[in-house]
Amino acid sequence: MAPISDQVGDLFYANLFRMDPTTKPLFAGNIDLQGRKLVQTLGFIVDHLEDPDRLLPAAQELAVRHVSYGVTRTQYASVGAALVKSLRQLLGTAFSPEDEAAWAEVYGGLSAAMIAAAYPDTSYTKV
Ligand code: HEM
Structure with a gap:
């Protein structure tokens, strides 16, 4: 995707704001810069999938920072859905059902760990 x-x-971001308008007011800064950061972070995640000892603590710290950005636990599902929709729109048939299932598994696992770290008092729900 780089x-x-x-x-x-x-x-x-267009998909996210349409699918979950509660996310829009959270992004005050430069959305182009934010989009590049998103792709960089996705690259970091893909590069470290085999290295959970490095990936997990980084994801947990990231999740705790997200609480101060005003992010709620339910918005993780919106981000996951908007991401898959965007990949499908951009890549077309090159984004296979297997690719989609793999993304859903990675994002679901990662976001569950992030939610558990950032909102420890809420019960576990896989998104
Ligand atoms: C796997 C899930 C996610 C990843 C990898 C991710 C990644 C990032 C990164 C790398 C940053 C830059 C700032 C920092 O490092 O602290 C950031 C900022 C931010 N993220 Fe996420 N994020 C995720 C989920 C979400 C969700 C669910 C929301 C809810 C809408 C969200 C909203 C934001 C906001 C509002 C900022 C700050 C924007 C600003 O003011 O500059 N993120 N995110």
């Missing part, structure tokens, strides 16, 4: 990071970012 070569198309600007398109991924633009489309992702």
Whole structure:
């Protein structure tokens, strides 16, 4: 996705804000910069899938920072859905059902760990 990071970012935020308008007011800054950060972070996650000892603590700290950005636990499901929709729109048939299932599994596992770290008093729900 790196070569198309600007398109991924633009489309992702358009989809996210339409699918879950509660997310829009949280993004006050430069949305282009944010889109590139998103793709960089996704790259970091993919590169470290085999290295959970590094990935998990980084994801947990990231999740705790997200509480101070005003992010709620239910918004993780919206982000996951907007991400898959954007990949499907951009990649078309190159984004296979197997790819989609793999993304859902990675994002579901990661976001469950992030939610558990950031909102420890709420019960576990896989998104
Ligand atoms: C796997 C899930 C997610 C990843 C990998 C991720 C990644 C990031 C990264 C790398 C940043 C830059 C700032 C930092 O490092 O603290 C950031 C900021 C931010 N993220 Fe996420 N995020 C995720 C989920 C979410 C969700 C569910 C929301 C809810 C809408 C969200 C909203 C935001 C906001 C509002 C900011 C700050 C924007 C700003 O003011 O600059 N993120 N995210």
